[in-house]
Amino acid sequence: MLSEQSAAIVRATLPAVGASLAEITERFYAGLFAAHPELLRDLFNRGNQAAGTQRQALAGSIAAFATHLLDHPEQRPDVLLGRIAHKHAALGVTAEQYGTVHEHLFAAIADVLGEAVTPEVAAAWDEVYWLMANALVALEKRLYEERGGGGWREWEVVARVEETADVATFRLRPADGRPAPGFRAGQYVSVQVELADGARQIRQYSLCAAPGSPVRRISVKRVRGGSAPDGEVSNHLHARVRAGDRLRLSAPYGDLVLGDTDTDTGTGRPDTGTPLLLASAGIGVTPMVAMLGELADTGHQGPVLVVHGDRSPAEHALRADHEAYAKKLAHASVHFWYETDADADEESHRTGLVDLTGIAVPRGTRAYLCGPLPFMRAVRAQLIEKGVAPADIHYEVFGPDLWLAQEG
Template identity: 45%
Template sequence: MISASAVEIVRETLPAVSGAIGDITPIFYRRMFEAHPELERDLFNRGNQAQGEQQKALAGAIGAYAMLLVREDAPSVDAMMNRIANKHASLGITEEQYPIVYQHLFEAIAIVLGDAATPEVVSAWSEVYWDMAAALISAEKKLYARFDVEPGDVWRELRVRARRQESPDTVSFEVTTQDGRMLPEAQPGQYISVQVTLPDGARQIRQYSLTRTQHGHAWGFTVKAEPAREARIPAGQVSNYLHRNVFEDDILRCSLPYGDLVVDDGDAPVVLISAGIGCTPIIGMLNHLASAESTRDITVFHADQSMSRHPHRSELATLVRELPNARLHHWYEDLGARPETDTIAEGLIDLERMNLDRDAQVYLCGPAPFMAAVRRMLAEHGFAASQIHYEVFGPDAWVTEEKRELVGTP
């Protein structure tokens, strides 16, 4: 809990600091990586750093947390904190790393704000940082304790049991233990981190949703090879490495399973919405529901470029058929010569003609613009924010239009 005087200072300086964070964070990362090059090489996503996306995520998280502390009408950031804690646990983040971030972040704040970074302002924002850090450290310790491991001890050397081509640019892997022991229990919708050593020696980490868990005997996950899209967005280093170099009986360094997009065990209707490779946590949820012989009302929507590029297309249809009260609808940008049907349409996803149960819990995963559009559609259909659960892979800027307006950023 931060002091009353700090709350007042943060409230007064929140618009100015939020407006400057876009300048602060590049300086912060540059200075931190100069002092600790191992963090950029072995922990942070170098692709996101090249695009500047990681900086946006940090800016959004700090701004949203500060806003929660000082604005009575601020949206809750509980979901944000839970998502960050799970991501940190999957990376093996420990308490000792928070002072490193603090040192270089506040050095950058002093550089950008100059004379405006008075001792009182720095002290107040320091309270914000350490309050947020304490909350994350506490949450991360609980996540580690679930598996009875020491903080940071999340990595396991697993054997690739199978590899399958799911579409032209997606490959699925099954991994298992090397000694035949059971894998830790994963919840439906969670992910694991995978760390690979690249040719230049960097040990880069990415997260992949679990599509199946096979009762502890194996974990399945799917990787899309990310192409270079423009000069500032290079091809995915880890995804392309996995596609080109990892095959049966190879060893992969994988984390314990984490993630907060977990389908609940209640009896409320469920709506599962995905696009592209975002189908993977949905497949994991459906595998769980089918294994449990669920009788819940389940509606599955998936959008993709084409049928040929739709990963897990056949498996998705099979799982829906196994569930007695499930139905599936597809949207494809290009259907080729195939005609539309009652369940397959050409174009972008459209919820207008879908008769959605207003009591349903909605689980959503896909590209950020897709999720933003679907969340708007769901809100227009009367769904509350508490009913909509989503997964973000890669940095999440966190600041919705509502939060941006409250914070006062442009």
């Protein structure tokens, strides 16, 4: 909770700080990487930095956290903090790095806002920063402890399957022969690869097999086009990694899991009668396939709406698994939309973009979304119109979370 004095100052200066956050975060990253080039080489996603999306996500999270402190001083924004903590833990972020970030972030604030940053203003925003940073450090410490300290392990690729022209699935097992760590359907792992220039870049990929499977699976979509370094890890995996090769993986993380979720740990399971909706688009299918597998394995009895949008059936990765798991559920209905080549003879196929207008959504439905941000925003709006509570709509963003950054 912010002190009364700091709250008044943050409220008065939030419009000015918010309006300058884009410039502040740009200068912050420039200063950070000039002083610590190893962070850009081995920790931060160079593609996101080149595109500017990481700056947008940082600005959005700072603004959202400060606004929450002012509007709900008695509550901690656990959903926001939990999502960030899982992302940070998957990257191996350390408590010490928050001091480094503080140094360069506040230098950027002073540089951009100049004389407006009085000692009182600096102290108030310093309080905001450390409230957020200390909360994240505590959450990440708990996540690391629950996973035995986290850390990287080598995994052997036991098989590679070409799902579509641009999606390959890698089946993995621990190279050291020790048991694989447990995970929840919907979670992801970080994959670290060494590129030609020596950089050790990291990307997250959802685990797309049910938790009970002895072999882990990740499905990687090749990112084509754009300016380097966009897609440098996905292209490396597609071009160079085959059965018998090894990959460095983190422990599993992620808060998009089925059930009444503890934000810190991702515990809990859905009641077997809870109505569910699993909506995905493109490669966002990966966590949904894992969730369907878990529901099939646990004998979920409630209604399950399976919704997916893609360019065509041929580009629908994991479609056979998507359909097979749904068929194992007692009360599942499948609705696939394709922009082209939808099969008119398939009852589940529709042409166009995902549109829930004619689909009945049961009262009390819990919804899980994964896919491009415009898709998730559209589906969320349709679900709210149908009476689904906003608190029951959960989502996963691949890459920087721009949901908050693009609010309004």
